[in-house]
Amino acid sequence: MNEQAAEFARAYERETGRSPRRDEPMNRHASFRIGGPADLYIETASPSELKAAVGLARAAGVRHRVIGGGFNLLFDDDGYRGLIIRNSARGLAFRTASETIEAASAAAVDDLTGKAAALGWGGLEFLAGIPGTLGGAIYGNAGAFGRAMCDVLAEARLLTPEGGEIRVGPESLEFAYRHSRLKKSADILLSASLRLAPAPPDRIRAAMDENVALRSRRHPPRATAYPGSFFKNPILPDGCKQAxxxxxxxxxxxxxxxxxxxxxxxxxxxxxxxxxxxxxxxxxxxxxxxxxxxxxxxxxxxxxxxxxxxxx
Ligand SMILES: Cc1cc2nc3c(=O)[nH]c(=O)nc-3n(C[C@H](O)[C@H](O)[C@H](O)COP(=O)(O)OP(=O)(O)OC[C@H]3O[C@@H](n4cnc5c(N)ncnc54)[C@H](O)[C@@H]3O)c2cc1C
CATH class of the missing domain: 3.90.78.10 (UDP-N-acetylenolpyruvoylglucosamine reductase, C-terminal domain)
Structure with a gap:
């Protein structure tokens, strides 16, 4: 562990009374079940904890990465030199007047889709069966069946590299196929609101079930260690996607x-x-x-x- 990591560990212990885990095997935190030990590993349980931890990491100058469910990651056999922050900040609220759902960045996507369906809010059916957190989904503009996060995001609350908080609309995230600006900036998603549309719960549920059934015909059995599709579908010169x-x-x-x-x-x-x-x-x-x-x-x-x- 280098001096910056040691400095982070001291500051984190001072601020929270907790110690980061040392040499945490990353194969425990990725659906691929691959990866050696990270020097330091912590879990943050709320957007404010996430913000504070990232602030301490930046102040200590330690290399760090925020992860969600680890469903799209391949960790190195040598692990990670630095700090892995596992975001576990959950929680969500439906805003009836604006027809949106506001959720913390580690809200599980299946929790969002399940609760929205039960309350008669449609729009997220395409996400049924995609594992992970809201943060990971927005970072990679996750999607299926011709729809993606860019189609439903109303607003994102970001922690900027300078430590400030900003609220931005979808246009500022430069969404493209499996891409968002978060891939090249150091912004961290704290929370987001998604646009919904009222619909009968049984109709939403039926659409979700159909999507899940279609996926299960294509995908390996549930217990398989893999991170979903390995390659993107290439976009040909005529603009069409090829599988x-x-x-x-x-x-x-x-x-x-x-x-x-x-x-x-x-x-x-x-x-x-x-x-x-x-x-x-x-x-x-x-x-x-x-x-x-x-x-x-x-x-x-x-x-x-x-x-x-x-x-x-
Ligand atoms: C069985 C299976 C099926 C899948 N099917 C699909 C599919 O149909 N469509 C699809 O698009 N994907 C699919 N995936 C891939 C995966 O589910 C998505 O990429 C998902 O959005 C990853 O979310 P996560 O929370 O696990 O992110 P992670 O894998 O933990 O992280 C992914 C990236 O997001 C970054 N990140 C995470 N949280 C934040 C945050 N709060 N702020 C900033 N950056 C953050 C991480 O640093 C990392 O670079 C599938 C995966 C599996 C295992």
């Missing part, structure tokens, strides 16, 4: 294996950890998949899953 899974399938990668990682038999855009895979296995397999698609189609596939290197 990465189809391109990969045509190159014969189905079932291809490197060490403990393999291409899922049922869908070629899923890399699964089915035999104690390392990040090195996954990166090796992904490189071979990309090489084949480039060779056959001249298309460079871009990763949707985010690799978190051990050091900067």
């Amino acid at each position: 990465a899974g189809f391109l990969l399938e045509q190159t014969g990668v189905r079932g291809l294996r490197v060490g403990g990682a393999s291409v899922f038999q049922g869908h070629c855009n899923f890399i699964i950890n089915d035999a104690g895979a390392t990040a090195r296995d996954v990166l090796g397999l992904a490189a071979e998949m990309k090489r084949r698609v480039l060779e056959k189609y001249g298309i460079v596939l871009e990763e949707e899953v985010i690799f978190v290197p051990a050091s900067a």
Whole structure:
């Protein structure tokens, strides 16, 4: 642990009376179940705790990353030199007058969709079955079935790199396919409000069930260790999206294996950890998949899953 990390640990203990965990295995915090130890690890239970922890990390100059559910991450085999902040700030409220739901950034997406459906608020059906937190969903503009977070976000409350709080609309987040400005800025999402539309609960529930059923036909079984689609669907020069899974399938990668990682038999855009895979296995397999698609189609596939290197 370097001096900045030690300085953070002292300040955090002073401010909260709690000690960060040391050498926390990151495979416990990612659906891929891959990743070595992070020097320091804490969990924050409210937006104000999250804000305070990020403030202390910035003041100490320690390298840090805020994570949500870890459903889109590949941690390094060497872990993480610095501080991982697991955001557990939950809580949500429905605002009937403005037809919005306001939620803390670690609100679970399935909690949002489930509660909205039960109260007769539609608009979030496309999110049914996408695991993770609101923060992770906005960061990567998560979506399915032609809709994404950019279509429902009303307002985001951000912690800026300077430590201030700002409220911004969707246009300022520069949303694109699986992209938001949060990917290149150091802003942290504290909370957000999403636009809803009243609808009968049984109709919302039926649409959600249909989406979940469609997903379960494509995806590996529930207990599988994987982070969803590995590559983005490439956008061709004519503006149309091409399914990465189809391109990969045509190159014969189905079932291809490197060490403990393999291409899922049922869908070629899923890399699964089915035999104690390392990040090195996954990166090796992904490189071979990309090489084949480039060779056959001249298309460079871009990763949707985010690799978190051990050091900067
Ligand atoms: C079975 C399965 C199915 C999936 N299906 C889909 C799908 O259909 N569509 C889709 O888009 N994705 C899908 N995914 C991927 C994943 O569910 C989404 O990317 C999800 O939004 C990740 O949320 P998370 O909270 O787990 O984020 P994490 O994986 O923890 O983090 C993702 C990124 O967000 C950043 N981040 C998290 N919280 C904040 C915050 N508060 N402020 C700033 N940055 C933050 C992290 O630093 C990290 O870079 C799937 C994954 C799995 C395992």
